[in-house]
Amino acid sequence: MTKFINRALNKYGDAFLFGAVGRTPTITTNPDAETGIHTAVPHRYLNAYLTAIKSFLSYHADIAVYVHDDGSLREEDKVLIRKHLSGVRIIDRATADRTFAEKVSDEFLSKVRKSYTSYLKLFDPTLASTNKRIIIVDTDVLFLNRPETIIEWAQNGGSPWFHRSEPWRQAQPNQAPTSSTQPTATQPKHIQQMVLERLPDINQTLGTKYAFEQGFNSGFVGYDHGTVNYSELKELLAHLYTMLGDRIFRWGSEQTMHGLLLGGKGAMPLPTDEYMVYTDLNSDRAAHAKFVHFIGEYRYHRMLYPRLAAQVIRRLGH
Numbered sequence: 489m490t491k492f493i494n495r496a497l498n499k500y501g502d503a504f505l506f507g508a509v510g511r512t513p514t515i516t517t518n519p520d521a522e523t524g525i526h527t528a529v530p531h532r533y534l535n536a537y538l539t540a541i542k543s544f545l546s547y548h549a550d551i552a553v554y555v556h557d558d559g560s561l562r563e564e565d566k567v568l569i570r571k572h573l574s575g576v577r578i579i580d581r582a583t584a585d586r587t588f589a590e591k592v593s594d595e596f597l598s599k600v601r602k603s604y605t606s607y608l609k610l611f612d613p614t615l616a617s618t619n620k621r622i623i624i625v626d627t628d629v630l631f632l633n634r635p636e637t638i639i640e641w642a643q644n645g646g647s648p649w650f651h652r653s654e655p656w657r658q659a660q661p662n663q664a665p666t667s668s669t670q671p672t673a674t675q676p677k678h679i680q681q682m683v684l685e686r687l688p689d690i691n692q693t694l695g696t697k698y699a700f701e702q703g704f705n706s707g708f709v710g711y712d713h714g715t716v717n718y719s720e721l722k723e724l725l726a727h728l729y730t731m732l733g734d735r736i737f738r739w740g741s742e743q744t745m746h747g748l749l750l751g752g753k754g755a756m757p758l759p760t761d762e763y764m765v766y767t768d769l770n771s772d773r774a775a776h777a778k779f780v781h782f783i784g785e786y787r788y789h790r791m792l793y794p795r796l797a798a799q800v801i802r803r804l805g806h
Contacts, residue, residue, distance in 0.1 A: 494788050499532065505794040506535035510568070512804040515545045517553045517575040523642040523710075524552035524619035528608040529569075531560040533627040536797075538572050543631040543800045545573075548639045552619050556612050557581040558605050579616050584608075588615060596729075597722055603737035609706060610742050614716045621645060622715075626707035628787060630796055633778040637758065641710060648711035648755035650747075651781065652703035653765040679735045680744045686731060694727060699751035705765055706746040707781050708758075715753055724748065766793070 497505065525544070529537045541553060553573050557566075559581040566578050588611065589598055601611045613622045621642065641649065683690070684700055691698055724745065728736050735741070764770055764777040767786045774780050774792060782793040 491785070494785060497788050501794075502532055502535045506539045506797055506801075508798070508801045509535055509539045509542065509572075509804070512542060512572070512801060514572055514574050515542055515549050517545065517573055518550050519552045519575045519577060521551045521642075522619055522645075523621040523623060524554055524613070524617050525623040525625060526554040526556060526609070526613040526617070527625055527627060528556045528558050528605065528612075529561060529627060530558045530605075531562060531565055534561075534565050534568070537627040538569070539797050539800060540625065540627055540629045540631075542572065542804050543629075544625070544635070546804055547631060547634045548642065551623075551642055552577070552617075554579060554613065554616055556584065556608050556616070558608060577616070579612065584612055584616070588612070591615065592718055594718070594722060596726060597718060600725055600736065604739060604742060606706075606739075606742040610716065610721075610746055611718075614713065614718075617713055619713060621710065621712055623710045624706065624708070626781065628782045628793075629708065629779060630782070630793070630800055631779050632775065632796060632800070635763075635778045637762075638710070638779075645712070648709070648715060648750050648753050649758055650701070650709040650750055650755050651705055651707070651758045651763040651765065651779070652701060652760060653705060654703070654760040654767070654770055679732065679738065679740050680747075682732060682735070683728065683744050683748070690724075690727065690731075694723060696724075697752050698724075698748040700744070700747045701751060701755075701757055703765070704743070704747035704751070704757075705781065705783070706743040707783070708763065708779065709746065709750060709755070711750060711753065711755065716749060721745070721749070 527537060527541065553576045555569055555576060555578045557578060557580050569576055569578060588601060601607045609624050613624060687698060687700065725736060762777055763779045764774055764781065766774055766780050766782045768789050771790055771792055775796060787793055
C-alpha cells in the first residue's frame, strides 16, 4: 500500500501537495552572478521545483537560475516559472538538443545524452552556463535553514563538493557496496557497483585518477565551469561502453559518471547531518537540517516532505 501511495503521489500529487507555492511572491535572480544553479525540470514536478528553488533563493538570490526543460514542460509551465523567478533562463529541450549537436558534434555523446533524462544534469549545465561556477540541484529538495557553506562557495568559489547518503559515512573511498546491497539472482548489479569493481583497471587503462565516494548523490553538487570536459567524458564513456555495453544508457549511469568526474577532481562531501539524503533512518532529524533531499522510496515517508514544504511556502509568503 505504501509503495502504491508513493507512486500515486509522485505521478499526480504535485499540484495538490505543492501548488500553494503559486501564491508566493516573485523572487528576482541575477543572471550575471558568478554562480548559476541548474535543474532539469519535468512538468509533473513543476510546483515541487518552484518550492525547492525558492526555498534556496529566499536565503540567497544573487545567483543565476537555469531551468533545463526535460521535454515535458508546457508553455504555461514556462510562463509560471518566469512569473516566480525574475531573470530565470529556461533552456528549451529541442533548442538544447540542437545546440548540443552543433557545438559538441559527437554522435556517441549525443546518444548517451538522449538515453536517459538524468544525463541532462551531466551534459547541459556546462553547455548552457555563462557563469564561473555551476550548482546542480534536483526538484525534490528543500532548504530549511540558511546554507552558509553553499552561499559562501557561490560568492567566492573553492573546491567542488557534493552531498551523499548517510549510511556510507564510515565507508572508505572506492569500497565496494556491502553484502546487504549485493545483487540477487533476480536483481542484477547496479552500474555503480560494476564500475567500482573495475575502477583500478579503468584508471590504469585511461591514465586517470577517478575516485568514487560511497553514497555520492548527484542531486546537489557544485563545481567550476569547465570541470565537465566533453573530450574526457567521451573517453570515459566509450571505455565503459566497451566494458558494460548498454548499461551506460540506463538509470544510475549519470550519477555514477558525475561521481567519478568529481571524485577525480577532489570534490568534498558536505556534512550529512546538515545536507541530508532523507531515509527512514534520519527522518527524526530531517527538520533540523539545512537541506534535505527526498529521494525515491522514502520521499513520502511519514509525509514529512509535504509538511515541511508547507512550512517553507508559508515562510515564502511573508
